Amino acid sequence: MKEYIGVDGYQALAKVLHKMTPDEVIDEIINSGLRGRGGGGFSAGKKWKICKNIKAEKHYVICNGDEGDPGAFMDRSIMEGDPHGVLEGMMIAAYAVGAKEGYIYVRDEYPLAVTHLEKAILDCERSGLLGENILGTDFSFSIKIARGAGAFVCGESSALMKSVAGEVGEPRATYIRSVVKGLYDEPTVLNNVETLVNVPTIIRKGADWYKSIGTKKSTGTKVFSLVGKVRNTGLIEVPMGITLREIIYDIGGGILDDRPFKAVQTGGPSGGCIPESMLDLPVDFDSLTEVGSMMGSGGMIVMDDTTCIVDVAKYFLEFLVEESCGKCTPCREGLYQLHKLLEKICSGKGEMSDIEKMERLSENVMIGSLCGLGKSGPNPLMSTLKYFKDEYIAHIKDKKCPAGVCPELITYKILDNCTGCMACIPACGYDAIEGKKKEVHVITQDKCTKCGACYAVCNFDSILVS
Amino acid sequence: MIHITINGKVVQAKDGEMLLTVIRREQIDVPTLCHHEAVEPSGACRLCMVEITKPEWDGWCDYVTSCLYPAADGLIVNTHAPKVNELRSSILDMYLARHPKSPEIRQLAAEYGVLKTQFEEIVDGNNCILCGICTRICDTMGFHAISMVGRGHGKEVAPPLNMAPDACVGCLSCAKNCPTNYIEYNVSNGNLSIWKKDFKMAACKECGKTTITKEFAEYLSKNRDINIDYFENVTNVTEKN
Amino acid sequence: MNNRFIVKPELCTGCRSCELACSFTHAVDGVRSLTRITPIDGGFKDLWVPVTCLQCDDAACIKSCLVNALKRNPVTGAVELNHEVCVNCMACVAACPFGCAVLDTQTNLIVKCDLCGGDPACAHFCPTKALEWKPIPKAVKKTG
Ligand SMILES: Cc1cc2nc3c(=O)[nH]c(=O)nc-3n(C[C@H](O)[C@H](O)[C@H](O)COP(=O)(O)O)c2cc1C
Ligand code: SF4
Numbered sequence: 001m002k003e004y005i006g007v008d009g010y011q012a013l014a015k016v017l018h019k020m021t022p023d024e025v026i027d028e029i030i031n032s033g034l035r036g037r038g039g040g041g042f043s044a045g046k047k048w049k050i051c052k053n054i055k056a057e058k059h060y061v062i063c064n065g066d067e068g069d070p071g072a073f074m075d076r077s078i079m080e081g082d083p084h085g086v087l088e089g090m091m092i093a094a095y096a097v098g099a100k101e102g103y104i105y106v107r108d109e110y111p112l113a114v115t116h117l118e119k120a121i122l123d124c125e126r127s128g129l130l131g132e133n134i135l136g137t138d139f140s141f142s143i144k145i146a147r148g149a150g151a152f153v154c155g156e157s158s159a160l161m162k163s164v165a166g167e168v169g170e171p172r173a174t175y176i177r178s179v180v181k182g183l184y185d186e187p188t189v190l191n192n193v194e195t196l197v198n199v200p201t202i203i204r205k206g207a208d209w210y211k212s213i214g215t216k217k218s219t220g221t222k223v224f225s226l227v228g229k230v231r232n233t234g235l236i237e238v239p240m241g242i243t244l245r246e247i248i249y250d251i252g253g254g255i256l257d258d259r260p261f262k263a264v265q266t267g268g269p270s271g272g273c274i275p276e277s278m279l280d281l282p283v284d285f286d287s288l289t290e291v292g293s294m295m296g297s298g299g300m301i302v303m304d305d306t307t308c309i310v311d312v313a314k315y316f317l318e319f320l321v322e323e324s325c326g327k328c329t330p331c332r333e334g335l336y337q338l339h340k341l342l343e344k345i346c347s348g349k350g351e352m353s354d355i356e357k358m359e360r361l362s363e364n365v366m367i368g369s370l371c372g373l374g375k376s377g378p379n380p381l382m383s384t385l386k387y388f389k390d391e392y393i394a395h396i397k398d399k400k401c402p403a404g405v406c407p408e409l410i411t412y413k414i415l416d417n418c419t420g421c422m423a424c425i426p427a428c429g430y431d432a433i434e435g436k437k438k439e440v441h442v443i444t445q446d447k448c449t450k451c452g453a454c455y456a457v458c459n460f461d462s463i464l465v466s
Numbered sequence: 467m468i469h470i471t472i473n474g475k476v477v478q479a480k481d482g483e484m485l486l487t488v489i490r491r492e493q494i495d496v497p498t499l500c501h502h503e504a505v506e507p508s509g510a511c512r513l514c515m516v517e518i519t520k521p522e523w524d525g526w527c528d529y530v531t532s533c534l535y536p537a538a539d540g541l542i543v544n545t546h547a548p549k550v551n552e553l554r555s556s557i558l559d560m561y562l563a564r565h566p567k568s569p570e571i572r573q574l575a576a577e578y579g580v581l582k583t584q585f586e587e588i589v590d591g592n593n594c595i596l597c598g599i600c601t602r603i604c605d606t607m608g609f610h611a612i613s614m615v616g617r618g619h620g621k622e623v624a625p626p627l628n629m630a631p632d633a634c635v636g637c638l639s640c641a642k643n644c645p646t647n648y649i650e651y652n653v654s655n656g657n658l659s660i661w662k663k664d665f666k667m668a669a670c671k672e673c674g675k676t677t678i679t680k681e682f683a684e685y686l687s688k689n690r691d692i693n694i695d696y697f698e699n700v701t702n703v704t705e706k707n
Numbered sequence: 708m709n710n711r712f713i714v715k716p717e718l719c720t721g722c723r724s725c726e727l728a729c730s731f732t733h734a735v736d737g738v739r740s741l742t743r744i745t746p747i748d749g750g751f752k753d754l755w756v757p758v759t760c761l762q763c764d765d766a767a768c769i770k771s772c773l774v775n776a777l778k779r780n781p782v783t784g785a786v787e788l789n790h791e792v793c794v795n796c797m798a799c800v801a802a803c804p805f806g807c808a809v810l811d812t813q814t815n816l817i818v819k820c821d822l823c824g825g826d827p828a829c830a831h832f833c834p835t836k837a838l839e840w841k842p843i844p845k846a847v848k849k850t851g
């Protein structure tokens with residue numbers, strides 16, 4: 001707490017409460033161009049404005065700290081490292097929209113974030129920053145923590161609000177938005193952790209300062225979690241509009257082992273894969289959406305030529321099939337069938353007509369699904385089909401997996417340069433390798449399960465995967 | 467009163483009433499599998515989707531579930547636009563793959579030209595289409611005896627812990643309104659069973675005829691302030707013919 | 708609502724004209740419906756009583772319906788059943804002490820008297836005026 005105040009903490013709150021009207025706060029945020037970091041990229045200020053203008057008994061502010069994307073931990077690091085920043089952002093939002101109660105929805109897997117947030121809330125309550133008549137004004141606000149149910153779909157706004165209210169975290173279909181009718185049917189502002197943590201800085205340094213970072217339509221900075229086949233992995237904070245190439249080669253230090261770059265997957269499980277030809281794409285909300293991916297919450301997975309693109313699509317579809325809440329038919333059954341088709345292709349049984357089948361089904365799932373999970377679920381498939389169709393065709397027509405990943409489509413062979421060292425024989429758990437000392441060994445293809453154990457132990461690069 | 471256009475015809479509607487209500491009032495057939503007037507709409511089956519647009523949308527149109535979309539003045543609705551029909555047959559195709567044995571699904575799919583699924587059939591599956599009508603009716607009636615369990619493709623309808631549910635009174639409303647007649651029950655000789663729970667029927671003191679279970683009668687008597695004697699006197703005069 | 712059924716059992720011959728009228732009036736797709744009125748044998752020789760729904764003020768059927776499928780029509784005073792809402796739980800059938808809500812097994816719908824929208828057909832068809840639909844006599848009104 002002391003440290004936070006030491007770095008100008010709660011200055012923004014004081015400024016807002018004493019010198020600004022709620023409308024001025026909203027205008028400042030709108031002017032800053034701050035867009036939601038949770039996926040949708042909706043203007044935070046505009047959201048607040050709609051909410052404020054709805055007449056209702058109560059207004060709520062909720063901070064979305066569900067972060068269900070596999071491999072993402074930006075929000076976690078913020079909640080653990082800068083809990084006061086999140087609280088201050090929420091307080092300012094609450095002041096702007098006239099809310100008296102707020103919730104932070106934290107993923108159940110983040111106990112440390114909960115502890116830090118709880119302590120921060122307690123500190124604020126003790127020093128009068130939360131509670132009645134904050135800083136001697138007539139603004140009152142309290143914050144409670146709600147623990148997530150541990151499902152990816154609970155990050156979706158209507159499911160999250162049902163979960164906070166103690167119901168099953170299933171999306172609710174309604175064409176009335178949650179800013180109008182949200183938690184307990186009252187107007188509710190839901191913002192992502194990272195969105196809110198940007199708010200105090202904007203208030204302190206001004207919208208113009210904020211706008212000077214990033215691009216015209218996507219202002220400020222964004223935290224990404226850079227993982228995969230790059231030299232340097234981890235969390236990075238970069239200005240919007242930076243190119244993918246800069247992120248991967250300058251910050252990420254290039255591809256591991258200097259292998260060729262193949263694709264980068266952005267936007268979490270329902271994002272898309274971007275090919276090499278688009279590496280100079282500026283990273284902002286609209287450019288990413290245009291190429292069939294999205295900003296999402298900021299996951300970035302870099303892939304090299306040893307990654308099979310069909311396998312990647314299959315992996316993400318599998319995740320989504322498991323995480324679908326199962327309420328609506330297109331998502332529950334459609335994603336399941338898409339995954340089945342991908343499995344069929346990966347196992348060498350694919351037919352060319354399957355591609356068209358997948359394209360049609362994907363489109364229907366996107367139009368037909370109830371919530372964002374299903375609506376964006378086919379993205380990983382659609383984007384890879386668009387940019388890497390050849391690889392799909394190789395799987396289907398030539399029954400080959402060019403990256404050497406799909407077990408049913410590859411063979412392991414021992415080349416003539418085998419020294420007959422016998423190292424691979426015990427390594428194979430299936431007794432598939434035979435051979436005498438100093439003679440070229442042979443793999444019995446019927447027994448080989450393509451586990452790759454022999455490849456790993458061979459010291460002479462004698463095992464060919466093709 | 468407001469005006470909306472459905473399939474080219476201007477019709478009157480109440481502001482905010484759901485499109486499906488207006489569509490059905492106009493005797494236009496839109497398939498639904500998760501809709502029941504007794505309960506709140508849920509938007510699960512997605513078959514009732516229609517194409518909507520407005521003059522000021524510049525040719526852009528949206529696809530929405532009519533069971534949940536409130537009528538608004540000037541809305542132009544097409545209940546059988548090409549894309550809507552394509553979407554419906556695709557959804558029915560998915561249903562058919564999952565429930566190939568259900569006669570109800572087969573018939574509805576056939577109406578949309580899907581005679582055989584193009585996807586992988588799930589042969590050992592059951593006929594529950596997860597529409598949630600049963601659970602929503604049970605909730606609306608105030609019993610909360612059954613609910614959806616699990617998520618995704620493995621979701622199912624079940625009583626808590628898959629055991630005979632305490633809260634069930636054996637009113638059979640879930641079973642009788644299941645669009646695919648999936649829920650099993652049995653009524654014979656003054657006994658009734660559903661969800662692995664056995665009930666005794668309340669019998670008329672005079673004629674011995676039974677209508678509902680004792681539990682249901684007791685529940686109604688207690689919670690709805692109805693003399694319990696009424697339930698033991700079910701002489702159905704009009705049933706004599 | 709000013710009119711009531713005025714029943715004079717001594718005039719009823721058990722001819723079942725009222726039943727026919729009811730059944731045809733409520734026919735669905737040309738199929739005659741289960742009737743909502745029935746003359747019952749009063750127990751004595753030749754004493755018949757036409758019995759139908761009394762549209763009770765404190766109606767047990769309305770109270771028993773957990774999904775609000777039964778509602779009173781404010782104009783006619785009839786307790787009307789909305790088949791779209793009804794979930795066939797049979798509560799009303801069991802609750803009515805006169806057995807005036809019944810399940811039509813042909814259509815699987817619960818049927819009950821709806822006063823034909825305010826002008827009951829049965830009363831028109833009664834040849835002996837044992838059953839009439841007319842304003843309540845003053846003396847009765849006071850007590851009932
Ligand atoms: C399936 C699904 C999962 C989501 N998961 C998250 C999440 O983990 N964290 C998050 O902040 N937003 C998530 N969202 C987005 C939220 O619904 C919502 O748009 C966001 O929290 C709004 O905040 P913002 O405007 O600040 O971005 C998810 C959306 C969908 C459809
Ligand atoms: S789209 Fe998927 S996650 Fe969303 S409501 Fe439908 S089944 Fe649930």
Ligand code: SF4
Binds near residue numbers: 597598640645646649
């Ligand atoms: S059991 Fe029947 S009513 Fe219940 S969800 Fe399944 S299909 Fe629907």
Ligand code: SF4
Binds near residue numbers: 774
């Ligand atoms: S049978 Fe229908 S009308 Fe009668 S109580 Fe049940 S739901 Fe209501």
Ligand code: FES
Binds near residue numbers: 498510512513
């Ligand atoms: S009726 Fe099922 S979604 Fe509308």
